[in-house]
Amino acid sequence: MKIEDYELLLKLKEVGTIRGTAKAILISQPAVTQRLKYIEEYFGHPIFIRTSKSLVLTPAGELILDHASNVIKKEKTIKNTLAQSSGEVQGSLSIACSSLVSQRFLPLILGDYTSAYPKVAIDLVTGISEDIKREHKNYHVCIIRGERLKETVSELLFEDPLYMFDTEPFPENQLKERPLISFKSDDSMHELVDNWLYHHQEAIQPIKMLHVDQIETCKQFMQQGLGMAVLPKSVSHGLMDDYPHIALQLDGKPVTRDTWVCYQEGVRKLPQVDQFLSSLLSREFL
Structure with missing residues (x-):
């Protein structure tokens, strides 16, 4: 066997x-x-x-x-x-990572890491943050979006401001009624959007909801004029200049989607984990 x-x-x-x-x-x-x-x-x-x-x-x-x-x-x-x-950085490194982070940032990070430490075997799982949280003890490092993971060492990687995009303008002092396109995410993301909409219902009113599976599909639907979409800044490259948008704010503060790296106490004693975390925490994301 x-x-x-x-x-x-x-x-x-x-x-x-x-x-x-x-x-x-x-x-x-x-x-x-x-x-x-x-x-x-x-x-x-x-x-x-x-x-x-x-x-x-x-x-x-x-x-x-x-x-x-x-x-x-x-x-x-x-x-x-x-x-x-061993004095050499080797062994296995297990990572569970949010799908957005794995698509947008992780390829470059892992590319640099594996070039520096080619003897480390990477075991990578990507998915929704809620699923990762349930299985977090199975991994050396978890990179999640939303709320920090309790019972772990959690360090903030970056705050990701949210924006609402549309192909149609956002008029002042006038109610905007449009479909709202949402992508599959964990509950904390939907709660942020729902809370913001509740406090701005005099200005924006979704007339129906369109649900899609991935964030890229959500972007494409918005670009085709099918409705509004709330997107984090990290995936909005190229949209800011081309489409009307507003920043989500509450009480004058930006509404953000936080990204955390979480790990168990003591896991940094493993050289391959310590080197990966050091590289991750030293990076500028946005």
């Missing part, structure tokens, strides 16, 4: 389907099925029951999945211990 086999079992349990798991780990569905068949033959017991909707763990599967989890934890522990005792 390889570590990758144990990781596959945990991913199958997490996703719940062979098809979804294949998509998540970027290999074919038949390849996942074949590997699962090999693992079940190795242990001599079925691990999952295939139903029409999802995979269900068998009693033997529950024992095997517990074993898989322990094996991976021990593997990470020994790698971290070896990395900490």
